[in-house]
Amino acid sequence: MDDLRDSQKATIQDALDMGELTIGRGLNQQLGLSRACDTRWGSHYKSFNNFILMFGSIVEVLESLALDARSMDERANAMGHLESCQTFEVAFMLHLMRDVLAISNELNKCLQRKEQDVANVMLLVEVAKKRLQVLRDDEWNSLIAKVSIFCTKHEILIPNFEEPYVSSLRSRRRLAHYTVLHHYRVEVFCNIIDRQLQELNDRFNEVSIDLLHGIACLNPINSFSSFDSKKIMRMVELYPNDFDEFNMDTLENQLASYIVDVRDVDERFSDLNGLFATASVERAFSAMKFIKNDLRSQMSDDFFSGCLVPFVEKDVFDSIPNDAIIKTFQDMKPRKVQL
Incomplete structure (x- = not known):
């Protein structure tokens, strides 16, 4: 991680020296890579985007790890990751998933806004579906253009799209009966977008x-x-x-x-502005599971409610001073101990 930070710092400085970046408050912040895991409230859009932006630094660190490895296993591991990264397939998947998740990530953030009402939910879903359909129908060429520029910048070999496709899992003597273009456009590009559309259709049937x-x-x-x-x-x-x-x-x-x-x-x-927030309800259920878990499954309803309300409305309770809470609790009934 230290090597990655140093490489990023040097990359940013080189770009500033060449005039490719501008100096300003909040600009050129250090990026990071999060561990791949299941996500509930967000998506992996940020991870894919950061991987693309940090690609040069990642390759540099992997090369350093391969050269300075203390064992053959470490060297083989680093070389394996390095060879995988420097392929057109990885470059293509990075950009494709970033574009797809950018659409669903925007929908995800909108659905979690506290002020978001249910009436607007279906409009947001339809917008996401239409954007995915536009991506599928009209933006193949622009995606390939972005991937090609990326590959040229990082010296990654761009395949001939008219040649037969050769899978890394298939013997080179047994070529596929379709071209590289068919593989990436039909089996990958269209297939991934169709799955995302199907996911939205299944969730909002x-x-x-x-x-x-x-x-x-x-x-x-x-x-x-x-x-x-x-x-x-x-x-x-x-x-x-x-x-x-x-x-x-x-x-x-x-x-x-x-x-x-x-x-x-x-x-x-007469003065009500709204009742429904799509994310608030699910956050409340998440809070219920957090508070009343297997280790605390016998609490009474009153005690459970008393714990749940401050947890859900933490923004309100954070503004209440501790002294006021102590005084209120002290005045509820006579107590032997002065808090």
């Missing part, structure tokens, strides 16, 4: 869409302007075990009364 649209109809913004009893009734139809025909008729009548009440009668609903 017809049932999920109906459910989200029904919830969004209860958003109080602009005097419940998005209220639609038909969409709510469609959501209710997803729960046939809970709503029979009689209950459906009753609910439809109650919804008609509800919208009149919250719009025109009950003034408490």
